[in-house]
Structure formats: structure tokens, C-alpha cells
Amino acid sequence: MYEIVKAEKLTPDVIKLEIKAPHIARKAKAGQFIMVTPTEHGERVPLTMADFSPEKGTITIAALEVGKTTRELGRMKAGDQLFSLVGPLGLPTHLKSYGNVVSIGGGIGLALMYPIVRAFKQSGNRTINIIGARNEKLLMYEKEIEAISDEFFICTDDGSKGHHGFVSDILKKLIAENKKIDLVYAVGPIIMMKVIANITKPYNLPTIVSLNPIMVDGTGMCGSCRVIVGGETKFGCVDGPEFDGHKVDFDNLTARNKRYIPEEQNALKRFMEAK
Amino acid sequence: MAEEEKKPKKIVPKKYPMPEQDPKERVHNFNEVPIGQDAQTAIAEAQRCLQCKRGPNRKVCMDGCPVEIDIPRFIKQVQLGEFAEAIRIIRENQNLPAVCGRVCPYENQCEGFCIVGKKNEPVGIGRLERFLADWERREQKHGKVEVPPPTGKKVAVVGGGPAGLTVAGDLAKLGHKVTVFEALQYCGGVLIYGIPEFRLPKEIVRAEVDYLRRMGVEIHNDYVIGKLETVDELLKSYDAVFVGTGAGLPDWTNLKGENLNGIMSANEFLTRVNLMKAFKFPEYDTPIRVGDRVVTIGGGNVAMDCARTSLRLGCKESVILYRRSDAELPARREEIHHAKDEGVRFELLAAPLEFIGDAQGNVQQVKAIRMQLGEPDASGRRRPVKIPGSEFLIDAQTVLIAIGQSPNPLVPMTTPDLKTTKEGTIAVDENGRTSKMGVFAGGDIASGAATVILAMGDGKRAAKAMHKFITGDRTWPAPEVFEKLSCEM
Ligand SMILES: Cc1cc2nc3c(=O)[nH]c(=O)nc-3n(C[C@H](O)[C@H](O)[C@H](O)COP(=O)(O)OP(=O)(O)OC[C@H]3O[C@@H](n4cnc5c(N)ncnc54)[C@H](O)[C@@H]3O)c2cc1C
Ligand SMILES: Cc1cc2nc3c(=O)[nH]c(=O)nc-3n(C[C@H](O)[C@H](O)[C@H](O)COP(=O)(O)OP(=O)(O)OC[C@H]3O[C@@H](n4cnc5c(N)ncnc54)[C@H](O)[C@@H]3O)c2cc1C
Ligand code: SF4
Ligand code: SF4
Numbered sequence: 001m002y003e004i005v006k007a008e009k010l011t012p013d014v015i016k017l018e019i020k021a022p023h024i025a026r027k028a029k030a031g032q033f034i035m036v037t038p039t040e041h042g043e044r045v046p047l048t049m050a051d052f053s054p055e056k057g058t059i060t061i062a063a064l065e066v067g068k069t070t071r072e073l074g075r076m077k078a079g080d081q082l083f084s085l086v087g088p089l090g091l092p093t094h095l096k097s098y099g100n101v102v103s104i105g106g107g108i109g110l111a112l113m114y115p116i117v118r119a120f121k122q123s124g125n126r127t128i129n130i131i132g133a134r135n136e137k138l139l140m141y142e143k144e145i146e147a148i149s150d151e152f153f154i155c156t157d158d159g160s161k162g163h164h165g166f167v168s169d170i171l172k173k174l175i176a177e178n179k180k181i182d183l184v185y186a187v188g189p190i191i192m193m194k195v196i197a198n199i200t201k202p203y204n205l206p207t208i209v210s211l212n213p214i215m216v217d218g219t220g221m222c223g224s225c226r227v228i229v230g231g232e233t234k235f236g237c238v239d240g241p242e243f244d245g246h247k248v249d250f251d252n253l254t255a256r257n258k259r260y261i262p263e264e265q266n267a268l269k270r271f272m273e274a275k
Numbered sequence: 276m277a278e279e280e281k282k283p284k285k286i287v288p289k290k291y292p293m294p295e296q297d298p299k300e301r302v303h304n305f306n307e308v309p310i311g312q313d314a315q316t317a318i319a320e321a322q323r324c325l326q327c328k329r330g331p332n333r334k335v336c337m338d339g340c341p342v343e344i345d346i347p348r349f350i351k352q353v354q355l356g357e358f359a360e361a362i363r364i365i366r367e368n369q370n371l372p373a374v375c376g377r378v379c380p381y382e383n384q385c386e387g388f389c390i391v392g393k394k395n396e397p398v399g400i401g402r403l404e405r406f407l408a409d410w411e412r413r414e415q416k417h418g419k420v421e422v423p424p425p426t427g428k429k430v431a432v433v434g435g436g437p438a439g440l441t442v443a444g445d446l447a448k449l450g451h452k453v454t455v456f457e458a459l460q461y462c463g464g465v466l467i468y469g470i471p472e473f474r475l476p477k478e479i480v481r482a483e484v485d486y487l488r489r490m491g492v493e494i495h496n497d498y499v500i501g502k503l504e505t506v507d508e509l510l511k512s513y514d515a516v517f518v519g520t521g522a523g524l525p526d527w528t529n530l531k532g533e534n535l536n537g538i539m540s541a542n543e544f545l546t547r548v549n550l551m552k553a554f555k556f557p558e559y560d561t562p563i564r565v566g567d568r569v570v571t572i573g574g575g576n577v578a579m580d581c582a583r584t585s586l587r588l589g590c591k592e593s594v595i596l597y598r599r600s601d602a603e604l605p606a607r608r609e610e611i612h613h614a615k616d617e618g619v620r621f622e623l624l625a626a627p628l629e630f631i632g633d634a635q636g637n638v639q640q641v642k643a644i645r646m647q648l649g650e651p652d653a654s655g656r657r658r659p660v661k662i663p664g665s666e667f668l669i670d671a672q673t674v675l676i677a678i679g680q681s682p683n684p685l686v687p688m689t690t691p692d693l694k695t696t697k698e699g700t701i702a703v704d705e706n707g708r709t710s711k712m713g714v715f716a717g718g719d720i721a722s723g724a725a726t727v728i729l730a731m732g733d734g735k736r737a738a739k740a741m742h743k744f745i746t747g748d749r750t751w752p753a754p755e756v757f758e759k760l761s762c763e764m
């Protein structure tokens with residue numbers, strides 16, 4: 001059992017949990033994830049570590065409440081115990097001094113990009129960060145990311161804050177301005193990552209995306225997480241979750257993530273009715 | 276001449292039958308198929324045993340048991356109705372009797388060597404073992420498990436499958452402090468995530484693991500070695516390390532369309548159903564779905580488990596697609612019979628060529644081709660060859676790939692000086708010693724996918740060698756031994 005030491009809402013439907021797990025916190029690196037099973041009857045779901053502190057012996061996760069399991073996490077409070085927690089899993093973000101790194105986050109991706117941007121910064125990069133959400137209320141980690149940005153842009157779909165439009169608009173603008181860009185990092189909804197990859201491809205701008213295929217074990221033994229990268233089958237959990245955005249078959253990923261929609265809806269309905 | 280042949284005794288020619296759930300009933304539930312024998316039947320079965328003496332030129336049951344259970348001695352106690360003593364004798368050598376009594380391929384192991392089996396059916400040794408373990412669990416005879424005083428030596432076991440659990444039990448029995456590191460939330464390895472509930476109830480595996488805990492074995496679940504800590508790091512705090520991480524990596528056909536929705540590895544399917552209890556969805560949160568027709572590719576135990584599980588999940592037809600003929604099916608005969616009784620259809624001498632999907636990316640059909648058997652291949656089995664022009668289509672909404680598993684690469688990958696073979700198994704000598712001093716390995720990670728009892732036999736030998744090593748005899752094979760092993764295999 002793993003104790004939740006702090007629970008807070010980042011937005012109405014994003015929960016942030018700080019969990020006591022000193023053994024994981026000691027080893028965690030930016031870009032890695034954990035598999036969490038909230039209760040004994042629960043599902044194992046992958047969540048990126050939004051932060052980790054070897055000193056405090058805790059890791060932090062942020063989850064968008066989309067279905068049964070993430071909503072169940074959303075109802076948990078400090079002092080509650082998680083049934084199972086495995087990590088750190090996946091390959092860490094490949095860090096080096098690239099030069100100018102443009103990091104782009106959308107939706108829940110905002111919470112996930114913070115430790116990665118921080119690591120890029122610590123590795124000696126200039127960080128240009130673009131964050132986006134549907135509206136102002138859904139923006140997260142705005143202050144934190146801004147504090148480690150050399151350049152910083154906010155976008156909202158409805159124009160309630162920053163640029164009225166998509167994160168991709170800003171990227172296009174930077175490219176049009178002939179800004180020197182050495183690496184683009186994108187994390188967020190599949191469609192956003194696909195659009196970004198399509199923009200950077202003609203310019204041959206190295207682009208890394210962080211994928212979210214459906215997982216079961218998260219350790220390489222089932223293949224539920226398989227994604228097609230450069231025509232080859234890769235396992236998201238051990239070969240990823242980060243891949244070369246120009247090689248990812250996003251349409252296959254979108255289709256594969258729809259495998260259990262009827263069951264997911266059934267589970268959610270049952271959960272909402274029970275409480 | 277052997278004594279029992281001098282004074283012939285009337286032997287009941289057949290094993291006493293094992294009562295089973297009716298096939299029509301059982302395809303609708305996940306309860307265990309064989310129900311278990313009662314005490315009277317067990318005693319009668321034990322009476323069939325001739326109490327043979329083992330000799331240098333005379334192989335008997337015990338020669339077929341990789342963990343060397345003293346079979347005649349325990350059967351003698353069953354004859355006398357002394358069940359407590361009988362199970363005690365089994366437990367001297369066997370840490371998981373309730374498991375092996377169910378899934379051990381005893382027809383090729385102990386029973387394959389049984390003297391009675393030469394002219395009649397062999398003594399039902401596996402069933403007796405199961406009976407005793409179940410009796411023990413029912414009668415709560417476990418109690419506190421006596422172990423000798425601590426020796427002060429510490430051992431780490433990586434992987435909580437049958438190999439690792441055997442090492443843990445054997446070393447705990449000698450007073451060493453054992454810590455098991457298991458990646459999943461429960462121990463048991465394939466016993467928990469692979470073999471279905473209707474063949475091996477998970478409650479039984481848990482009871483066996485619990486028995487080890489009572490012997491003082493410490494178990495860390497959710498602990499992935501290679502990610503959280505490396506074998507090198509473990510070596511700093513433990514006197515020796517055993518690696519029993521199994522062969523959990525699914526093999527694929529690499530045919531066109533394999534990433535369509537509805538196609539999954541046997542491991543994904545069985546893990547969802549067994550480890551995550553998807554068969555109880557929505558009471559448990561992990562979903563699983565099978566379409567009207569499920570096609571399982573492969574012919575081993577894993578394939579039988581997939582095909583039989585599919586029936587229980589409510590498919591209308593469950594088909595096994597296997598490229599050789601019935602005689603070559605690698606699964607245990609008992610499992611094949613069970614599958615047939617339950618209505619699994621066998622499409623033999625046929626191999627898949629391609630998977631065909633609809634516009635939404637869901638699998639709809641398997642394109643396959645008829646095969647015939649040609650010349651024997653390296654394994655001695657006749658090689659299947661395609662019959663030109665015999666392609667055919669078979670509808671399938673779910674396809675399960677059960678064509679094999681490879682060794683888990685994580686520990687070898689993160690332990691630089693651990694030599695592996697071409698197949699990716701860890702190179703070991705006959706005592707389970709690896710190329711790295713203090714590190715031992717056994718089970719599927721060293722042998723490639725095999726059986727529960729062979730994994731346990733490996734564990735047993737490794738435990739003996741580990742005991743010697745940590746109590747002072749630090750001799751270790753020369754590096755050349757492993758160079759050779761890693762090229763040869
Ligand atoms: C490496 C990785 C890191 C991730 N990090 C985060 C994160 O930090 N924060 C966050 O909010 N989300 C993250 N996700 C996505 C998150 O795992 C899913 O949103 C979550 O599993 C949904 O579970 P649910 O029961 O609430 O919803 P469900 O109703 O089960 O599903 C809703 C959606 O989530 C996806 N999903 C369902 N089950 C799984 C599963 N076992 N694994 C992956 N996706 C699944 C499905 O495509 C579905 O569309 C990550 C996914 C991966 C693979
Ligand atoms: C579906 C199926 C049915 C089978 N049926 C039979 C049968 O009827 N009879 C029979 O005799 N055999 C059967 N087998 C084969 C048998 O189960 C295996 O040979 C046996 O389990 C091997 O034992 P093991 O201890 O080597 O490995 P495993 O049972 O594979 O256990 C390895 C353990 O190590 C853990 N692990 C892996 N990597 C790490 C890591 N890095 N850190 C920590 N832990 C790790 C795994 O999670 C797992 O728990 C079957 C196999 C399958 C898949
Ligand atoms: S463990 Fe297997 S081989 Fe040994 S006696 Fe039991 S059934 Fe036979
Ligand atoms: S070989 Fe058969 S008959 Fe002889 S002792 Fe063993 S079980 Fe009994």
C-alpha cells in the first residue's frame with residue numbers, strides 16, 4: 001500500500017496526488033511513468049510522474065479525470081492508500097544540450113511537460129514553451145513553466161487568455177520567423193501531437209512526442225501498448241513512451257485507443273451511479 | 276528380478292477417475308474443472324503402488340521428478356491414511372504441492388517412469404499430490420512453519436514465479452534470510468497471470484505463497500529489478516542473487532495486420548483475465564471482450580488456455596489454428612481432451628498468412644493456408660510446408676497469438692557482465708551459476724519457456740549451490756565456461 005500525502009485539484013477535472021514512494025522517487029527520471037492500481041479491484045493505469053522528490057520520498061502524478069479509474073483517483077484524499085504502484089517505467093527523456101528546445105503541451109500535457117522542461121533547462125538548453133488549453137480555467141503549471149522559460153506562450157481555444165487559437169499556430173509562427181529550433185517536444189492529446197509532427201516534418205525539425213497507448217502491465221510482457229513507429233511494432237512501455245514524432249502512426253494509435261470504449265462507458269456509468 | 280514381480284499382486288489396471296465438472300456446465304464458469312478426489316479414492320489409488328526400490332539400473336517414479344519427492348515413501352503414508360505425514364514428506368522437497376498436483380505434466384515426469392505404468396495405467400501420483408495439498412489446506416494443517424535459527428546470510432530472489440519461489444523456500448528452510456522482488460502486484464509468475472482460474476485457482480497460489488511468508492520469506496511486490504534497482508546494486512546488500520524472471524515476452528507472427536484491434540498476445544489476453552480478473556468485469560475494472568468467433572494461433576498449453584478461456588467469456592465458436600497435425604500438438608494430452616470436450620474446434624495443418632480488418636481497424640478475418648507435413652526438422656518433428664493454392668479465409672473478431680514466449684530482457688540488459696545465449700536466455704552451468712559471481716539463474720529465463728516443474732527443479736539445484744556459496748565455498752566456473760555456453764546454445 002502506498003499513502004497519498006497530498007491531494008489537490010489543479011482544475012475542476014484534473015487531480016494532483018503526491019504519493020509516498022521513496023524507492024521510486026530515488027530512481028525516477030523526467031519522462032518516466034508509473035502504473036497505479038487504486039484498489040484491489042482496480043485497473044492498472046499508466047500516469048506520467050509530474051514530479052518526484054528523492055528528499056521528501058514522494059512522487060507526484062496529475063491525472064485528467066476521463067473515466068472510472070481517473071475519477072476514482074480524483075476522489076482520493078490525503079491519508080488514503082493506493083493498492084499498487086509500480087515504477088519508474090519507460091525510458092527517460094533523452095537529455096542533452098540540443099540548443100533551442102521548443103516544448104509544447106496541451107491539456108493534461110501541461111502537468112507532464114513541467115519536469116521535462118525543467119530537465120531540458122538543467123541540461124543547458126534554451127527553452128521556448130508553448131502551453132495551451134480549451135480556456136483559461138483549464139491552464140495548469142502556468143507559473144512554474146513560465147519561471148523556467150526563455151520564451152513563453154499561452155494559447156486558449158476560446159481566447160480567454162493569451163493567443164486565441166492553437167499551440168500549433170505559435171509553432172508555425174516561430175518557424176515562419178526563421179527562429180533557430182533544434183528540438184520540438186510535444187505532449188498532449190494525440191491529435192495535437194499529430195498536428196505538431198505534421199508541421200515540423202517538412203522542415204526536418206527533430207520532434208519527440210510522448211504517446212499514451214492503452215497498457216496492462218507496463219513492463220513489456222503483453223503488447224497491449226504496441227505502436228507503429230517507422231513501420232515497426234514498438235512497445236510503448238519499454239521502447240517509449242517517447243518516440244520520433246515523424247515516424248509514429250498516429251491513426252493506428254487513435255484506433256487502438258478506442259478498443260474498449262463500450263466497457264469504459266459501462267464502468268464509468270456504474271461508478272457514477274454508485275456514488 | 277524385482278520383488279513385486281515375484282509375488283504378483285492384483286493391480287487395478289486403471290487410475291481411479293478424477294471427477295470433473297460437466298463440459299456443458301463448465302464452459303459457463305471459471306470454477307476448477309477437475310473437482311478433486313475424496314480420501315477413500317486417494318487411499319485406493321495409493322494401494323495401486325508397488326513401493327518399488329530404486330536402483331542404479333532401475334528407474335522408478337522418483338527418477339522422473341525434478342524436485343526428487345520421495346514418492347514411494349509418501350504414497351506408503353497415504354496407504355496407511357496418514358495424510359499429515361504424507362504431505363510432510365512431500366514438503367521436504369516440494370514447496371508448491373497444490374500447484375504441481377494440478378499443472379505438472381506428470382505423464383512425462385514421475386508417472387512416465389512408474390513401474391505399474393508399464394502394463395497398466397501408472398499410479399496417479401499427481402492426483403495424490405493434489406489431494407494431500409488440498410487436504411492440508413482444508414484441515415488448516417499449515418500452522419506456524421518451523422525454520423532453523425537465522426544464519427545471518429541474506430539472499431535476494433528476482434521474480435516470484437515457480438523458480439524463484441522454490442529457491443526462496445529452500446533457502447528459508449536452511450535459515451537464510453530471503454527477500455523476493457516481484458514486478459507484479461502478486462507473486463506466482465505464470466501461475467498467477469497465465470494459467471487460468473479453471474485449471475489453477477488463484478486462491479491456491481496465494482495460499483502457497485503465504486506458506487513461504489510464514490517461513491519468514493520477505494516479499495516485495497511492485498518491484499521491477501532493472502528499473503528500481505539493478506542486480507549489481509542488490510549484490511551490495513545480499514550475499515547472493517537468484518534471477519528467475521521467466522519468459523514473459525510474447526512472440527509475434529509479424530504478419531500483415533497484426534496490430535489490428537481484436538488481435539492480442541496470449542499474454543495480454545490471459546493477464547487481463549487472470550491477473551486483473553477481467554472475467555469478473557465490471558466488478559473488477561479491467562475490461563476484456565471476445566467476438567463471436569475467436570481464433571487462437573498455436574497448439575501448446577498456452578493456446579489451449581486461450582481457446583478454453585474464450586469459451587467461458589461467451590464466444591460462439593473457439594477455433595485453434597495450428598500448422599501441424601494432432602499428433603504434434605505440443606499441449607498436454609489432458610488439456611487437449613478438455614478443450615475438445617468443451618467444444619473447441621481444431622483447424623489443424625493450417626497457418627495464418629495475413630489478418631484482414633474493417634475500416635475502423637478491427638480484425639474481421641484471418642487469411643490462412645493449408646499445410647502438409649514434410650521432412651523432419653531440427654526438432655525431429657516433421658516440418659509443415661504450405662500447400663500452394665490452398666488459401667482460405669476464416670472469420671474472426673478476436674485473434675489470440677499463442678506461438679511462444681521469449682526470455683524477459685530487462686535483467687540481462689541492465690546487468691552488463693551477465694552472459695546470455697543466442698536465444699536471449701541467461702547462460703548457466705548445471706548448478707545455475709551465471710557468468711557473474713554470486714548471481715544464479717534458473718527457470719524459463721535460463722531454459723527458455725518450459726514447465727513449472729522444470730523451473731522448480733532448476734530452483735532446487737540453484738538453492739543447493741547458493742547455500743554452498745554463501746556458507747563459504749566460493750569456487751566459481753571460469754569465464755570460458757560461459758563463453759562456450761553463450762555460443763553453443
Ligand atoms: C505512458 C503514459 C503516460 C500517461 N500519463 C498520463 C498522465 O500523466 N495524466 C493523465 O491524465 N493521463 C495519462 N495517461 C493516460 C491515462 O493512462 C488514461 O487516461 C487512463 O488510463 C484512463 O483510465 P480511466 O479508467 O480513467 O478511463 P477509461 O474510461 O478507461 O479510458 C478513457 C481513455 O483512456 C485510455 N485508456 C484506458 N485505459 C488505459 C490504460 N490502461 N492505459 C492507457 N490508456 C488507457 C483510453 O484510450 C480511453 O480513451 C498516460 C498514458 C500513458 C500510456
Ligand atoms: C498460459 C500458460 C500455461 C502454462 N501451462 C503450464 C502447465 O500446464 N504446466 C506446466 O508445467 N507449465 C505450464 N506453463 C509453463 C510454466 O508456467 C512456466 O514454465 C513456469 O511458470 C516458469 O517459471 P519461472 O519461475 O521460470 O518464470 P515465471 O513463471 O514466468 O515467473 C517469472 C516472474 O518474474 C517476474 N519478473 C520478470 N521480470 C522481473 C523483474 N525485472 N523484476 C522483478 N520481477 C520480474 C514476473 O513478473 C514473474 O512473476 C504454462 C505457461 C503459460 C504462459
Ligand atoms: S512434482 Fe510433478 S513430477 Fe514431481 S511427483 Fe509431483 S507431479 Fe510428479
Ligand atoms: S514406480 Fe509407481 S508403483 Fe513403483 S513406487 Fe513409484 S509410484 Fe509406486
Ligand code: FES
Pocket residue numbers: 214215216217218219220221222223224225226235236237238
Ligand atoms: S503494457 Fe504490456 S507490454 Fe507494454
